[in-house]
Amino acid sequence: MNRPSPQAPEPILEVSGLVKHYPLTRGVLFRKQTGAVKAVDGVDFVLRRGETLGIVGESGCGKSTVARLLCSLERPTAGRIRYRGEDITRLSGRALKAVRRNIQMVFQDPYTSLNPRMTVGDIVGEPFDIHPEVAPKGDRRRRVKELLDVVGLNPEYVNRYPHQFSGGQRQRIGIARGLALRPEIIVADEPVSALDVSVQAQVINLMERLQAEFGLSYVFIAHDLSVVRHISDRVAVMYLGRIVETGTDEEIYEHPTHPYTQALLSAVPVPDPEARERRERIVLSGDVPSPAAIPSGCRFRTRCFKARPRCAVEVPVLAVPEAFRSEGGPAAHDSACHFAAEREPPPGPVPRREPDGHGAASAP
Numbered sequence: 001m002n003r004p005s006p007q008a009p010e011p012i013l014e015v016s017g018l019v020k021h022y023p024l025t026r027g028v029l030f031r032k033q034t035g036a037v038k039a040v041d042g043v044d045f046v047l048r049r050g051e052t053l054g055i056v057g058e059s060g061c062g063k064s065t066v067a068r069l070l071c072s073l074e075r076p077t078a079g080r081i082r083y084r085g086e087d088i089t090r091l092s093g094r095a096l097k098a099v100r101r102n103i104q105m106v107f108q109d110p111y112t113s114l115n116p117r118m119t120v121g122d123i124v125g126e127p128f129d130i131h132p133e134v135a136p137k138g139d140r141r142r143r144v145k146e147l148l149d150v151v152g153l154n155p156e157y158v159n160r161y162p163h164q165f166s167g168g169q170r171q172r173i174g175i176a177r178g179l180a181l182r183p184e185i186i187v188a189d190e191p192v193s194a195l196d197v198s199v200q201a202q203v204i205n206l207m208e209r210l211q212a213e214f215g216l217s218y219v220f221i222a223h224d225l226s227v228v229r230h231i232s233d234r235v236a237v238m239y240l241g242r243i244v245e246t247g248t249d250e251e252i253y254e255h256p257t258h259p260y261t262q263a264l265l266s267a268v269p270v271p272d273p274e275a276r277e278r279r280e281r282i283v284l285s286g287d288v289p290s291p292a293a294i295p296s297g298c299r300f301r302t303r304c305f306k307a308r309p310r311c312a313v314e315v316p317v318l319a320v321p322e323a324f325r326s327e328g329g330p331a332a333h334d335s336a337c338h339f340a341a342e343r344e345p346p347p348g349p350v351p352r353r354e355p356d357g358h359g360a361a362s363a364p
C-alpha cells in the first residue's frame with residue numbers, strides 16, 4: 001500500500017476486506033442457495049479527514065453497494081469499516097444511530113430521492129425527527145431556512161414542493177438534508193450524474209465550498225472521470241467488486257499503470273482536435289462479466305488487451321508494482337496487475353470540468 005506522508009491528516013474511515021455477497025436462491029418452500037452475486041468482493045481503502053476520495057468504475061461494479069455499506073444501510077458479508085478507529089459493522093441500537101448521523105448519504109437522482117408530497121422544509125428537517133437528540137432546541141424552521149441558505153436556495157421557498165424546483169435545485173435540497181445533522185462524512189453516490197453539464201459544475205463547486213466551510217470528508221462516486229478528477233484528492237478505480245488501481249489524481253490520470261484505468265482514460269473525450277487525432281483509443285472487448293460468475297485469476301482478464309496465461313491462475317494483489325517500487329515517482333502507486341506498466345497517457349490533460357461547465361467527459 002502507498003505510505004501516507006507524515007503530514008497527512010488522520011484516517012476517519014478505514015475499510016478493509018469489505019465484502020457484500022447477495023445470495024442467489026432457488027425453490028419456494030425450501031430455498032436453496034445456488035450461488036451469490038459478488039457485488040463487493042474485497043475492498044480496502046482509507047479516507048482521511050477533510051479529503052475527497054473519488055470512486056470510479058463502470059455500471060454494476062459495486063459503487064452503490066460500497067456507499068450503502070459505508071452509511072450502515074446494509075451490513076457487509078465480511079470485512080471491517082472503522083470510523084474513528086472503531087469497527088462499525090456490528091453496531092446496533094443507539095451506537096449505530098450515532099454513527100449513521102455522522103456518515104450521511106447524498107443520492108444520485110434528485111427526481112426520485114425526494115418525497116413529492118413533502119414540502120422542502122419538511123424534507124430538509126426530516127432528519128431532526130429521526131435524531132431528536134441533535135435537533136435544534138428552539139426554532140427548527142429557522143435552522144431549516146439557514147440550511148437552504150447555505151446551499152444557495154432562497155429560504156423563503158421552504159413551503160414549496162420538489163416539483164417546483166429544477167434538477168440542480170433539487171440536488172441542493174438533497175445536500176441540505178445531508179448536512180442537517182452536521183455529519184463528518186458525506187458519501188455522495190453519483191450526485192451530479194442526472195444533471196445537465198452546466199448544472200453539474202455548480203453543484204460540484206457548492207460541494208467543494210461546503211467541504212471547506214464545514215471540514216467535511218467526502219466519498220464521491222461517479223462514472224464520469226473528469227468530474228471525479230475535479231473534486232478528488234485521491235481516486236480509486238473499481239472493477240467487478242474490487243479496487244484495481246488507486247492513487248492521487250496526478251498518479252491516476254497522468255501515470256495510470258492498470259490496463260483498465262488506461263482503457264477508461266483513453267475513452268475520455270478530448271476537446272482539442274489535434275490531441276484527439278494523436279491519441280490511441282483502447283477498445284475493451286466483450287461485456288463486463290456477471291458478478292455471480294467472476295473470472296478466475298485477474299477478474300479483468302476476459303477484457304484485458306494485455307492478458308497472458310498467468311492472469312487466469314494468479315490473482316493480482318493491489319500494491320505498488322515491483323517494477324516501480326525502487327524508483328518511486330508517480331507510477332509507484334497501488335495497481336492490481338501482474339504486468340502493470342505505464343502507457344503513453346492520453347495527449348493533453350484529462351479535461352477538468354470548469355466552473356462554466358465545459359470539458360465534460362464520461363467513461364464508456
Ligand SMILES: Nc1ncnc2c1ncn2[C@@H]1O[C@H](COP(=O)(O)OP(=O)(O)OP(=O)(O)O)[C@@H](O)[C@H]1O
Pocket residue numbers: 022037038039057058059060061062063064065066223291
Ligand atoms: N440487493 C441486491 N440483490 C442482488 N444483487 C444486487 C443487489 N444490489 C446490487 N446488486 C448487484 O450488485 C452489483 C453491483 O451493483 P451496484 O448497484 O453496487 O453497482 P454500481 O457500480 O453502483 O452500478 P451503477 O453505476 O449502475 O449505479 C450489480 O450486479 C447489481 O445487480
Ligand code: SF4
Pocket residue numbers: 258259260298299300301302304305306307308311316336337338339340
Ligand atoms: S493481471 Fe493480466 S489480465 Fe489482469 S490487468 Fe494485468 S495484464 Fe490484464
Ligand SMILES: [Mg+2]
Pocket residue numbers: 063064065189
Ligand atoms: Mg450505483
